[in-house]
Amino acid sequence: MSAPDGLRLDLTAHHSEYLPADGGIVDVVAAVRAGPAGGDVRHDGLAEVILLDCSGSMGTPQAKMRAARAATLAAVDALPDGVAFAVVEGTSGAAMIYPGQRRLAIADESTRAVARRAVRKASPHGGTAIGRWLLLARDLLGTRPDAIGHAILLTDGRNESQQAAELKAAVDACAGRFTVDCRAIGSADGVHDWDGPELLGIADALGANPVVPVEDLGGLAAEFAAVLDRALTRRTADARLRVRTSALARIRFVKQVYPTIADLTPRGVPADDRSTDFPLGAWSPADRRDYHVALEVDALNPEARRRAGWLSVRVEGATDGDEVPVDVQWTDEIELFSRVHETVAHYTHQQGYAEEVRLALAAAGVGRLTEAEHHLGRAVALARAGGHDDKLRQLERIVDITDAAVGEVRLKPGVDLRRWQYSAVVAPQTSSWVSGGPEPAPDRSGPSPYPAPEQRVPPWEHCAEVHTRPYCGECGAHHESPIGPAPSPGID
Missing domain, CATH: 3.40.50.410 (von Willebrand factor, type A domain)
Structure with missing residues (x-):
């Protein structure tokens, strides 16, 4: 897609296309890249x-x-x-x-x-x-x-x-x-x-x-x-990600996942009966951002293959770019429908980390320190599994880490929530996926709470539904890790 000022926005999509016969969620990572624009900025x-x-x-x-x-x-x-x-x-x-x-x-x-x-x-x-x-x-x-x-x-x-x-x-x-x-x-x-x-x-x-x-x-x-x-290099202010669904699918959520995590779902604006536009903000040449689009897809007979939707980037006054199709195939083979695409897994890991830090801060804010410590332990294990040493250093401001691989931590004495704010704002900042592997390369020598690239998630139950994705499509909870279940709410 080329904007009137010459800025080009290109979209590619990555997803695992197999679904169980009784339907489920297809996770798509939409990578949007801005190409060089000719001429000087006005x-x-x-x-x-x-x-x-x-x-x-x-x-x-x-x-x-x-x-x-x-x-x-x-x-x-x-x-x-x-x-x-x-x-x-x-x-x-x-x-x-x-x-x-x-x-x-x-x-x-x-x-x-x-x-x-x-x-x-x-x-x-x-x-x-x-x-x-x-x-x-x-x-x-x-x-x-x-x-x-x-x-x-x-x-x-x-x-x-x-x-x-x-x-x-x-x-x-x-x-x-x-x-x-x-x-x-x-x-x-x-x-x-x-x-x-x-x-x-x-x-x-x-x-x-x-x-x-x-x-x-x-x-x-x-x-x-x-x-x-x-x-000062911005060329367009109104880029939008358009998600068009077939009759078989509905939008579950749309999130930006790089360079920072942000939920765009509430800001979607219907374009027609089956299309919704999500704001992508202003763009400059060489900008790159990634988005996680989750589509809920109906059941269909095994071996059936259909198009669940289409993704495209739109800019006011620009020639419309090509729509990128999202094709899915239904199957009874668990080895196929439980696969998590490596790009999706890369960002699911980081979304899980950010969510654990958010939950920890929320729990600490109302005095639930044991619960906060538990969430911080899960965050440490995720950072360790993903090879994110910078995130571990950030968390060391507020916890003493005994065993990062299994998330064994203790809150530092004298909890001061003012020391947590740095971790709160940097937790949603993510590393990008690079074709051929994540960057930096993850260290997977310790157990990971969430599926690593090319792992498979066995069916698991949450919110009275069976899931094959690494998170619950109803509430967003992630698949339980070796660290153990989340604690029941309570005051320490």
């Missing part, structure tokens, strides 16, 4: 808003505010002529740092100089109401509907100055209007006052970009520059 077609946290906590210590100002100045300096931009002061409200009125300025030598002077005056005060910052960004970017809108959100705290429902309503009002990159300022000792799940909810809805913690304030300016550099 900077007058881009709009950028910097949302700068100026709440009181940014002054404790003052080094945070100094680093944030320096990073914003570096971003302003990097804006090419022609880009529409603004800098917003985020506190318990949202106000303009530059320009003074609620509008976008056009970057040139003069406007950059005035913006720099205004940014240098920013000082910490007040509370934190991120929803109001986002709504101002929406209004500013709405003045340039012809431009590809993007925001950089920098914060060091949680949304304490408005209700969670207000933030959710604001995020929903911004979804599809622009994309966001979140940068969370922390401290070198790993204690962070921001809320990981809160920032993930914003990021997932507004472009599904990774949330990046910044513990080294000296690197904040370089981080801003990297975000802006990528944002």
Whole structure:
């Protein structure tokens, strides 16, 4: 598929095509790759808003505010002529740092100089109401509907100055209007006052970009520059994954699984009776993202072969790309229908890890520490089985690992949930599948809680149904591991 500006988005699909005769779930990994686009980027077609946290906590210590100002100045300096931009002061409200009125300025030598002077005056005060910052960004970017809108959100705290429902309503009002990159300022000792799940909810809805913690304030300016550099290469803002099903199939879910995990299912928009479009955000040349599409397919006689659906990428004003078919064959042979495609297994492993970390944080937040420890043990075993040493190092911030292979861990004394936030936001970040094998190559010397590539899952029961996939199609629970069943809910 080629967009009007020359950007090409190509889709390939990977799945195991055999299903049991009584029906089941077909898991498809849709890999979308952006090819090189000819010509120069039209900077007058881009709009950028910097949302700068100026709440009181940014002054404790003052080094945070100094680093944030320096990073914003570096971003302003990097804006090419022609880009529409603004800098917003985020506190318990949202106000303009530059320009003074609620509008976008056009970057040139003069406007950059005035913006720099205004940014240098920013000082910490007040509370934190991120929803109001986002709504101002929406209004500013709405003045340039012809431009590809993007925001950089920098914060060091949680949304304490408005209700969670207000933030959710604001995020929903911004979804599809622009994309966001979140940068969370922390401290070198790993204690962070921001809320990981809160920032993930914003990021997932507004472009599904990774949330990046910044513990080294000296690197904040370089981080801003990297975000802006990528944002300035955007060529299209409205790419969509279209899932069209046959009469035999229904969509169970659609998730982005690389570079970060994000559930796109709630944001699907019907295109016709059998087609649903899922937003893929803005794209630049050389971008690559992978999606897990699960289709629930009806029963049919063994040996029958049918088409369950089609996948394609759509962009407004572009010539439609070819539809990639999803063919399935029904069989009574367990050796065939229990196979898990290696690409699907690669991402199922990582989804399982992220879910265990999420469950651990949720349990710890309500005092269920034994349950939290259990989930962290499962997460450690998954990281070990997948060869993800970086994830093990992250979890070592909050647990002492006795035996990684079997998930034997103990929570570090004095649980402080502020130390968990780093793991919370990086857990959904994934490694990509590379044709011919995952990268990095997994270390499978220890037992794995989830099926490795080319393994088979024996039939197992959950939610009163028998499954042959590594997760329950009803509730999303994964196939039980050698570590043991999840504990029953309870308070320690």
